[in-house]
Each structure stands twice: as C-alpha cells, then as structure tokens.
Amino acid sequence: MINLFESTTEDFSFLLDQMGNDVLINDNPVKALITNTNLEQIYDDRRITSLSPFSRGDIVLFNGKKYIVISEVTEKRYTKYKGIIRFLPHTIIVNSESRFYTLDCYINTSDLGITSGKVLTLADGEITVNCSNYSIDSDLKIGARFLLNGGAWKCTGVDDFSKPGMVALTCVKDSILPTDDLINGIAGGLGISVNITNSNFDVTIDSTYQLTWTSTNNAPVRFESSDESVATVDVNGLVTGLTTGNVTITVYHAQLEQIKDTITLMVKDVPVSYTLEITSSSKPGEVTKGRTKTYEAIVKQGIDIVSDQPVTWKITADDQTSTTALATITSQTGTSCVVSGVNLGYVQLKATLVSDPTVFAWQRIQVKSAI
Structure with a gap:
C-alpha cells in the first residue's frame, strides 16, 4: 500500500501515472494529484500534490476551470510539493489610467460574507478582490475601476505583501459613468481609443513606411498585419512591403483587443526608373x-x-x-x-x-x- 505521507518519489510517480491529472500551472503542463479537502465548503477548494514545484499565486487550470494556489509552498514535503488551490469564479477587467488588467479572481465582501458563486449580489459596502500577483504590475493605481454584475467598483487599496504571490484589492462601490462600456464590461471603455493618424499612403515592394498613432493616456499598443505575405508590421508600427496586393494593418490597445483602429494600404511594384x-x-x-x-x-x-x-x-x-x-x-x-x-x-x-x-x-x- 502506498502511504501518501511517507511514500518515496518512485511510489508517488507511480501514483501520478495511475491516478494523476494533467493540469496547467501558469500555462505549463504538469502532472498533479487533485483531491477534495475537508475544509469548510464555502469555497471550491482542492488539494494539489505534485513532483513539480509550484508556489502561492500560481494559476492552475484543472478540468477547464481556473484555480489559484492559496497556501504558502516553500519546500517539498515528503518528497513532493503540496498545497491548496481555490476556484476563481469571476473575471474582471480593471482599468487603471487606460491600462487594463484581466483578472481571474475570487471575491469576499465586508457585509455579505464570503462569496464564491458566479452570481453575486453586492451591497454598497466594501469588497476584496483576490487574485494572482503575477497578473498585476506597478501600473495598477489607486482609483482603478472595473464593472461587475452591472455595477461599478473603484480600487481604494492594494495589498501585495500580506500573502506573497497574491494581491488583494480593496474596492468600494462607484457610480456608473457615461464612458463605461456596459455591454463588454469595460469600465471607461467608451472613452478610450487608439487611432492611426497616417492616411492615403502606399508602400512599394521592399520599402518601409512608419505609421503614426495616438492612444488615450499614451496607452501601449500592438500592431497586426492581415496578410504577412503582402506586408509586415513590427512592434513600432514600421510597415514593410513584400509583394503586391492590399493589406489591412490594425493597431490594438495592447491589453484589450476591443479597442482598435485599422488602415488599408496597397503594396505596389517598385516604380520603373528611367x-x-x-x-x-x-x-x-x-x-x-x-x-x-x-x-x-x-x-x-x-x-x-x-x-x-x-x-x-x-x-x-x-x-x-x-x-x-x-x-x-x-x-x-x-x-x-x-x-x-x-x-x-x-x-x-x-x-x-x-x-x-x-x-x-x-x-x-x-x-x-x-x-
């Protein structure tokens, strides 16, 4: 009989081969044993055990659902790594000065208790959004906003030190603004744009043309060519003609593809020189x-x-x-x-x-x- 607590690496490897689950941890394929917990069931929590290392804040994709490692994992226990993962039922898009963060998270509230379901009824009080720290950088600022279940929320605090690997956003109810995109669930989305400012130009084969553009609050952008056999575009908006034909160049908000602008151009033969x-x-x-x-x-x-x-x-x-x-x-x-x-x-x-x-x-x- 295999003892999960005292088994050797070889024993546990055999167990993984027979009963393990194929999961992704931060998009990397890993073999892990996922089991139920005997903890209070207000959350969808599971135990995860693997020979591969993981740590708090890592995102685990299991059976098509996203979980986050919530326990501190600093070293192996009995030749393997063990921890607790929690289901992430909500996905929000946080707007921080035209920079967007799509966060998979779980939420708890100050006056309604802990929430774990996909249908959430929120009072006018305070909520805490819990997510992976790897999804957020220093550009997320106090005052960042997001939409959830038809309501708007504003970030009043960012705690990224109490639980290394995770971040807790303290948020309060906010008013819906005319610029809020309620259809796509993007706070302030209707007030943000990216625009190509060049117009009426053509490119010849083996020549280049530099696009110019504007974006709200100088938000980062990315470029895409509809046909890279006709023309390519690099990260700086430099278009290079390759073969004759029409091509559409699109500039996207780097973090939100719904915000974009396009331009269609023609790649022509090199002019005849006389x-x-x-x-x-x-x-x-x-x-x-x-x-x-x-x-x-x-x-x-x-x-x-x-x-x-x-x-x-x-x-x-x-x-x-x-x-x-x-x-x-x-x-x-x-x-x-x-x-x-x-x-x-x-x-x-x-x-x-x-x-x-x-x-x-x-x-x-x-x-x-x-x-």
Missing part, C-alpha cells in the same frame, strides 16, 4: 548658323534602351530659363527634334520624359558661323 540623354549623329554641341541638325532622345531603363517613352522638346537661352532667338526648333516628334541655327551664341536644348517630368536632359549647343 534615364534620358540627348545625342545627334555628329557634334551634338554645335549647329551652324543658317543650317539645321537633328537631335535624338535616348531613353533607358537600367541599361536597356526603350522606345515607348516619348519626350517633349524645348529650347532656351544659355541660362536654361530665358527665351532665345539664337536658335529654334523647326520640327519635333516624341523621340527627335530639328534645331535650326539663327544667330551666333549659345542655347540650351531640353528633353523631358512625358510619363515622368522629373526625368529630363539638357544639351548645350553653340550656334557657329559657317566657315
């Missing part, structure tokens, strides 16, 4: 007075010459701005023009790409006398 140069069959830098010379526009994409990109032609004074009477364009096409020399001096010939006016070329021409 270069342009002007040439002629001989001596492009001069033309004889009283004669003409034909100039050609050479349009390239990379190293390849393209023939489907027309240009416009213009002739100016040597300052590239003023008009001139030293030379004229007598005829032109999309790829060539004929320049006639009129008087001696220097002029400038400009060719501009029709599809992209930022692409152009200049050719300085001297009108020379005939020899």
Whole structure:
C-alpha cells in the first residue's frame, strides 16, 4: 500500500501515472494529484500534490476551470510539493489610467460574507478582490475601476505583501459613468481609443513606411498585419512591403483587443526608373548658323534602351530659363527634334520624359558661323 505521507518519489510517480491529472500551472503542463479537502465548503477548494514545484499565486487550470494556489509552498514535503488551490469564479477587467488588467479572481465582501458563486449580489459596502500577483504590475493605481454584475467598483487599496504571490484589492462601490462600456464590461471603455493618424499612403515592394498613432493616456499598443505575405508590421508600427496586393494593418490597445483602429494600404511594384540623354549623329554641341541638325532622345531603363517613352522638346537661352532667338526648333516628334541655327551664341536644348517630368536632359549647343 502506498502511504501518501511517507511514500518515496518512485511510489508517488507511480501514483501520478495511475491516478494523476494533467493540469496547467501558469500555462505549463504538469502532472498533479487533485483531491477534495475537508475544509469548510464555502469555497471550491482542492488539494494539489505534485513532483513539480509550484508556489502561492500560481494559476492552475484543472478540468477547464481556473484555480489559484492559496497556501504558502516553500519546500517539498515528503518528497513532493503540496498545497491548496481555490476556484476563481469571476473575471474582471480593471482599468487603471487606460491600462487594463484581466483578472481571474475570487471575491469576499465586508457585509455579505464570503462569496464564491458566479452570481453575486453586492451591497454598497466594501469588497476584496483576490487574485494572482503575477497578473498585476506597478501600473495598477489607486482609483482603478472595473464593472461587475452591472455595477461599478473603484480600487481604494492594494495589498501585495500580506500573502506573497497574491494581491488583494480593496474596492468600494462607484457610480456608473457615461464612458463605461456596459455591454463588454469595460469600465471607461467608451472613452478610450487608439487611432492611426497616417492616411492615403502606399508602400512599394521592399520599402518601409512608419505609421503614426495616438492612444488615450499614451496607452501601449500592438500592431497586426492581415496578410504577412503582402506586408509586415513590427512592434513600432514600421510597415514593410513584400509583394503586391492590399493589406489591412490594425493597431490594438495592447491589453484589450476591443479597442482598435485599422488602415488599408496597397503594396505596389517598385516604380520603373528611367534615364534620358540627348545625342545627334555628329557634334551634338554645335549647329551652324543658317543650317539645321537633328537631335535624338535616348531613353533607358537600367541599361536597356526603350522606345515607348516619348519626350517633349524645348529650347532656351544659355541660362536654361530665358527665351532665345539664337536658335529654334523647326520640327519635333516624341523621340527627335530639328534645331535650326539663327544667330551666333549659345542655347540650351531640353528633353523631358512625358510619363515622368522629373526625368529630363539638357544639351548645350553653340550656334557657329559657317566657315
């Protein structure tokens, strides 16, 4: 016969294999023996015994229900770890200056005694919310609020030292505010927003674009791409285009997905890059007075010459701005023009790409006398 109090590690390992339960302790799979207690039954308390270590405040998932370790567990007893776990019947969302904490908890009241059921009738007195200390950090402040069973409550005290691993929030009844989201049970939820402030932009393949945003009380946010094969977004809101297509970028309140904003953008191909140069069959830098010379526009994409990109032609004074009477364009096409020399001096010939006016070329021409 196995003695639970004096059994060896090997004995208890055999017992776990035969009768143990598969549970999660802080989301880690553990084999444990869960049994009933002989304690007062105002709570749903159980005994937990395992070869794996655990401590007060740890969350245990057993048979689809969440429990919290409420007993102090500092070391092994009889080669194993033993403790008491308590069912957590309530889940509340605490709003602390636009920072949210979703807490699984049990509640006891000052004037109604201890409550353990899911249906809770609360007086206007004081309640204590008991939960794991691992669910709360220093951002939770006095005055934080939450909704429970149609009522609002305000935190007036935080005790995280009496029972290491657990925290007790002392709370009093509060008034329902116009910003309270009663449908989703979020105190102040209607008054909190996150918004992407960029608009009407596109991203090209292998390029990046930095999103800007605002959030109430500078609450933390997180980003998500609807299709990471088209574009990704990092934790700082930097969007990177990968392939052509449409993608939706969503910014969420980091702790509450109900609060969000979205933007849809298009990832486009990298724009085609052209270069342009002007040439002629001989001596492009001069033309004889009283004669003409034909100039050609050479349009390239990379190293390849393209023939489907027309240009416009213009002739100016040597300052590239003023008009001139030293030379004229007598005829032109999309790829060539004929320049006639009129008087001696220097002029400038400009060719501009029709599809992209930022692409152009200049050719300085001297009108020379005939020899």
